[in-house]
Amino acid sequence: MSIARRRRPLDIWPAFVDAIASLLMVVVFVLLVAVVGQQFLTDALLGRDRSLARLNARVDQLADLLSMQQAESARLDQELALRSASLASSEQALAAARDLNADQAAQLERRARTIDEQNEALAGQRAELATLEHDIAALQSLKDRINDELEATLAERDDIRARLAEENELNVAAQAEVENLNRQLEEVRRQLASLAETLEVAEQDAAAKDLRIAELGQKLNLALANKASELARYRSDFFGRLREALAGTDGVEVVGDRFVLPAGVLFPSGTDELGPAGRRQVARVAETLTGLMTQIPADIDWILRVDGHTDRRPINTERFPSNWELSTARAIAIVHELVRFGIPPTRLAATGFGPYHPIDNGDSPAALARNRRIEFKLTSR
Secondary structure: OOHHHHHOOOOHHHHHHHHHHHHHEEEEEEHHHHHHHHHHHHHHHHHHHHHHHHHHHHHHHHEEEEEEHHHHHHHHHHHHHHHHHHHHHHHHHHHHHHHHHHHHHHHHHHHHOOOOOOOOOOOHHHHHHHHHHHHHHHHHHHHHHHHHHHHHHHHHHHHHHHHHHHHOOHHHHHHHHHHHOOOOOOOOHHHHHHHHHHHHHHHHHHHHHHHHHHHHHHHHHHHHHHHHHHHHHHHHHHHHHHHHHHHOOOOOOOOOOOEEEEEOOOOOOOOOOOOOOOOOOOHHHHHHHHHHOOOOOOOOEEEEEEEOOOOOOOOOOOOOOOHHHHHHHHHHHHHHHHHHHOOOOOEEEEEEEEOOOOOOOOOHHHHHHHOEEEEEEEEOO
């Protein structure tokens, strides 16, 4: 059997059929791919042709629109030139109006010089001037702000013109914006003219107020000088009477505009308690001042200042930690004593100077005694 099988001829037909079938399937697949590709290519070419036709139509529309926009741009350029000429004419009219305002301001200034002097108080004038200066500052600030807005508006207008020249595509909205900007420019110019007129009137009012305040200040200074000279006459009378009342008291003297009384005749050493002799001296001062009070006019606002002074030797106690406390306490004690004798408290003042204002810079016992003193000064409040 094996020998017979070996001798049977080789059968290749099944393999050939399989190969032919595979090749046929490959050919069919290739044809199918070619048909599908041809179909897709045909659709793509048809779509491209339709798109090309649409693009050609759009190009024609854009060309027509471009020609229309160029014509509209030429018309807008002509209109912009007309508006620029109108703006120049408006500026000339504004300059003429400013000249007219200057003439009217000069007339107002001449009229202001004929107004009678105002009778208001100096404090009211100063308050009014301060308010006016504040208003002027506010107006100036508003003017600066409007100038900034005007510059911004002009810059925006110039930008619009540049875009017109570069793009040539100004539409209806841009034209309306230009007209709106021109209207805003005219309104700003009118506001500037009004503010300039208001500012000029305010400056003239401020100058008039300054002149009035200067006149009132001169009158006030003259009145104060008259009152001071009148008070000096009463001070001299007071010191003369007081010197007569304290005749026989050692150390009494007049130094400038102050009546000096030694502290030793009023207080024991290191205390602020008036002794019997000191009370008698203060009583004489009160009596002299009472007699003078009836002669001083009521419109003179005077006070009797009582100043306490010590020598340079330091003091440090529980009641008086320094010479300042001692000098002040002695001045207050004399003020209380004067009030007890009927002098109004509103006409008295107590001040302590400690050792810092000596009238004798020596170190001798006599110099130290001169510096320990009470001074009376009749002065205005």
